[in-house]
Amino acid sequence: MTNVELQQRIDSEYRWGFVTDIEQEPFPKGLDETVIQRISATKGEPAFMLDWRLRAYRHWLTRREPGWATVHHPPIDYQSIYYYAAPKSGGGSNRPKSLAEVDPQLLATYEKLGIPLREREALAGVAVDAVFDSVSVATTFKAKLETLGIVFCSFSEAVREHPDLVRQYLGSVVPYTDNFFASLNSAVFSDGSFVYVPKGVKCPMELSTYFRINASNSGQFERTLIIADEGASVSYLEGCTAPRRDENQLHAAVVELIALKDARIKYSTVQNWYPGDAEGRGGIYNFVTKRGECRGDNAHITWTQVETGSAITWKYPSCILRGDNSVGEFYSVALTNHHQQADTGTKMIHIGRDTHSTIVAKGISAGHASNAYRGLVKVLAGADNARNHTRCDSLLMSPDCAAHTFPYIEVKNPSAQVEHEASTSKIGEDQLFYLRSRGLGEEDAVNLIVNGFCKEVFKELPMEFAVEARKLLAVSLEGAVG
Amino acid sequence: MLQIRNLHVAIGGKPILNGIDLTIHPGEVHAIMGPNGSGKSTLAQVLAGRDGYDISAGSVHYLDKDLLPLTPEQRARAGIFLAFQYPLEIPGVANVQLLRTALNGQRRARGEAEMDAIDFLEYVKDKLVLLGMDDSFLYRSVNEGFSGGEKKRNEILQMAVLEPRLAILDETDSGLDIDALQVVAHGVNSLRGPERAIVLVTHYQRLLNYIVPDQVHVLAGGRIVRSGGRELAEELDSKGYAWLDDKAEFIEASP
Ligand SMILES: Nc1ncnc2c1ncn2[C@@H]1O[C@H](COP(=O)(O)OP(=O)(O)OP(=O)(O)O)[C@@H](O)[C@H]1O
Ligand SMILES: [Mg+2]
Numbered sequence: 001m002t003n004v005e006l007q008q009r010i011d012s013e014y015r016w017g018f019v020t021d022i023e024q025e026p027f028p029k030g031l032d033e034t035v036i037q038r039i040s041a042t043k044g045e046p047a048f049m050l051d052w053r054l055r056a057y058r059h060w061l062t063r064r065e066p067g068w069a070t071v072h073h074p075p076i077d078y079q080s081i082y083y084y085a086a087p088k089s090g091g092g093s094n095r096p097k098s099l100a101e102v103d104p105q106l107l108a109t110y111e112k113l114g115i116p117l118r119e120r121e122a123l124a125g126v127a128v129d130a131v132f133d134s135v136s137v138a139t140t141f142k143a144k145l146e147t148l149g150i151v152f153c154s155f156s157e158a159v160r161e162h163p164d165l166v167r168q169y170l171g172s173v174v175p176y177t178d179n180f181f182a183s184l185n186s187a188v189f190s191d192g193s194f195v196y197v198p199k200g201v202k203c204p205m206e207l208s209t210y211f212r213i214n215a216s217n218s219g220q221f222e223r224t225l226i227i228a229d230e231g232a233s234v235s236y237l238e239g240c241t242a243p244r245r246d247e248n249q250l251h252a253a254v255v256e257l258i259a260l261k262d263a264r265i266k267y268s269t270v271q272n273w274y275p276g277d278a279e280g281r282g283g284i285y286n287f288v289t290k291r292g293e294c295r296g297d298n299a300h301i302t303w304t305q306v307e308t309g310s311a312i313t314w315k316y317p318s319c320i321l322r323g324d325n326s327v328g329e330f331y332s333v334a335l336t337n338h339h340q341q342a343d344t345g346t347k348m349i350h351i352g353r354d355t356h357s358t359i360v361a362k363g364i365s366a367g368h369a370s371n372a373y374r375g376l377v378k379v380l381a382g383a384d385n386a387r388n389h390t391r392c393d394s395l396l397m398s399p400d401c402a403a404h405t406f407p408y409i410e411v412k413n414p415s416a417q418v419e420h421e422a423s424t425s426k427i428g429e430d431q432l433f434y435l436r437s438r439g440l441g442e443e444d445a446v447n448l449i450v451n452g453f454c455k456e457v458f459k460e461l462p463m464e465f466a467v468e469a470r471k472l473l474a475v476s477l478e479g480a481v482g
Numbered sequence: 483m484l485q486i487r488n489l490h491v492a493i494g495g496k497p498i499l500n501g502i503d504l505t506i507h508p509g510e511v512h513a514i515m516g517p518n519g520s521g522k523s524t525l526a527q528v529l530a531g532r533d534g535y536d537i538s539a540g541s542v543h544y545l546d547k548d549l550l551p552l553t554p555e556q557r558a559r560a561g562i563f564l565a566f567q568y569p570l571e572i573p574g575v576a577n578v579q580l581l582r583t584a585l586n587g588q589r590r591a592r593g594e595a596e597m598d599a600i601d602f603l604e605y606v607k608d609k610l611v612l613l614g615m616d617d618s619f620l621y622r623s624v625n626e627g628f629s630g631g632e633k634k635r636n637e638i639l640q641m642a643v644l645e646p647r648l649a650i651l652d653e654t655d656s657g658l659d660i661d662a663l664q665v666v667a668h669g670v671n672s673l674r675g676p677e678r679a680i681v682l683v684t685h686y687q688r689l690l691n692y693i694v695p696d697q698v699h700v701l702a703g704g705r706i707v708r709s710g711g712r713e714l715a716e717e718l719d720s721k722g723y724a725w726l727d728d729k730a731e732f733i734e735a736s737p
């Protein structure tokens with residue numbers, strides 16, 4: 001197969017690019033303290049929340065965009081963005097109390113995306129929080145979870161109903177001073193999901209949030225906070241899509257995970273924001289800060305991500321291994337095509353003794369895309385017997401794409417064992433011919449090779465998500481065969 | 483079943499096959515021998531539909547249809563199978579996954595019902611027994627970390643699962659120990675039948691003691707310079723290819 005044919009194969013249509021025609025209630029464009037006050041007031045927030053937002057905003061004004069990632073984009077005009085957009089029928093305090101009150105158009109949108117919100121139609125065993133532009137429009141299975149003491153609700157609701165938990169944990173892993181985009185998010189975040197799993201409770205179902213950007217020229221700034229108390233465990237899934245538009249849209253989220261003693265959090269993402277068209281027009285700028293802390297001994301945090309969307313992805317889901325014996329894992333597949341750019345990886349910060357971390361990063365680049373793995377493994381002086389194993393593999397599908405690996409290692413304790421393996425390979429014509437000579441069509445052959453390449457990561461995903469991820473990869477790799 | 487007429491093939495302007503003529507009938511076994519670099523694998527790969535060859539003259543008909551316009555997968559679905567001289571590794575793809583995808587792909591293309599996972603497992607286990615292979619082979623990545631001999635055996639496993647009508651085995655015997663050779667030969671022989679044909683590319687007459695060919699051909703300089711019965715293989719084994727050189731040179735030199 002020639003390179004041209006291979007490229008045609010991986011070109012594909014973005015199937016989630018439709019727009020929901022719904023009446024919006026945006027604030028005026030641009031950002032100042034008044035906008036922040038209005039966001040806070042709309043949500044009926046307590047004073048501490050507004051105060052925190054304003055401190056974050058003032059800090060943000062002193063910061064500059066980071067310049068170290070291998071990504072390129074024209075300057076972002078932060079005054080031409082809508083910082084708050086909500087469907088008129090469901091925003092702020094008008095949030096529907098039950099599904100019966102949710103605008104049918106919104107229900108139809110999620111159905112079209114394959115996320116039915118009516119519980120009897122929903123995937124058994126998965127509770128969903130649906131975030132549409134700036135607000136959460138519905139959360140399923142809430143009542144069932146409440147009987148176990150599990151809190152799963154929109155962030156806005158958590159601020160109102162569980163202010164003490166929010167106050168105690170918000171910003172405790174990603175402070176508002178952390179980085180430019182985290183500061184911006186802390187000032188203007190509009191909604192997101194909140195999870196609290198009490199001591200000793202194993203959450204019986206997957207919790208998930210589905211983020212949808214619909215409004216044009218709006219930014220999406222969601223905030224997710226997940227706390228697993230001592231001995232608790234939870235698996236959380238995140239999915240995202242956006243309409244096809246010619247302009248770039250900013251998505252700057254913050255996710256904080258806190259795992260206390262003996263707790264376990266598994267956080268899985270399938271990120272499929274609109275990636276822009278074949279010429280690189282439009283697409284989401286996905287500038288996200290995700291970090292988890294193993295705050296107690298024997299805590300365990302696993303990040304699994306499948307990143308196929310966005311014009312630019314800038315994200316480093318990380319683990320602070322503070323508790324002794326705690327474990328951090330990062331499993332990643334990042335696929336970039338056309339002019340997409342991804343700079344993604346992780347940081348594993350070993351603080352406690354006998355802490356272990358595993359990093360498996362798989363990058364697939366096609367077209368003119370660029371794909372960078374950037375990772376830091378840091379072992380502090382007190383982290384006796386820390387262990388890390390890192391494996392980074394790149395698969396190149398075209399002659400014009402690029403793959404980079406930037407592993408940083410800082411070790412302050414001589415007992416540490418840090419291993420790094422890396423490989424770069426081209427999808428081979430020989431492999432394709434081999435599979436085709438067994439009767440597999442070109443498309444199936446490419447999919448089989450790519451799926452094999454990603455296997456170590458996919459096996460970390462919850463079953464339904466693994467199926468989704470495989471399909472998504474197949475779609476991202478599919479095209480009009482000549 | 484297969485008619486090759488005056489086939490000329492070049493790679494990047496370099497002629498490799500210079501007029502191959504070969505006819506194979508259903509039920510027959512043909513052996514192709516010849517020195518290194520004479521074009522045996524090229525012929526095998528051209529028949530399986532590999533890209534990148536310039537077919538400048540000649541024709542190939544399979545089951546009375548023009549074979550050359552077909553893609554590799556169409557040929558596979560029509561019953562052609564090539565056991566590779568150098569089987570490829572597909573990391574992360576379990577052998578059983580490839581086998582089932584391939585078989586069901588072919589069945590679908592032929593309008594037959596697909597085999598479900600359970601039926602398939604039973605089916606493939608019989609084939610494993612036939613080839614003296616362990617179940618664990620099913621769950622290892624395709625050829626990854628396989629020894630040279632295991633890779634060859636795995637090619638025969640694929641063949642046994644797919645049950646092709648025309649199987650082309652490119653040096654499947656190279657690198658096999660005596661026991662493995664007998665097992666593989668048994669696997670090939672059990673596929674023989676009046677509807678099927680087999681082409682064995684080999685350097686060693688040894689294989690032909692186990693799989694007795696109807697015809698033996700010698701490929702040299704991109705041409706079949708000699709054809710005969712199995713005694714030709716024995717002659718080659720004792721004399722080498724040198725005694726054929728005169729004829730090859732004569733043909734090369736012709737106008
Ligand atoms: N892709 C290629 N580019 C250039 N030359 C090639 C290519 N493939 C094969 N050749 C050449 O074609 C000739 C025939 O090769 P082929 O592999 O068909 O030989 P063979 O008869 O199978 O040899 P062996 O017994 O060593 O397996 C050789 O000279 C080889 O170098
Ligand atoms: Mg050869």
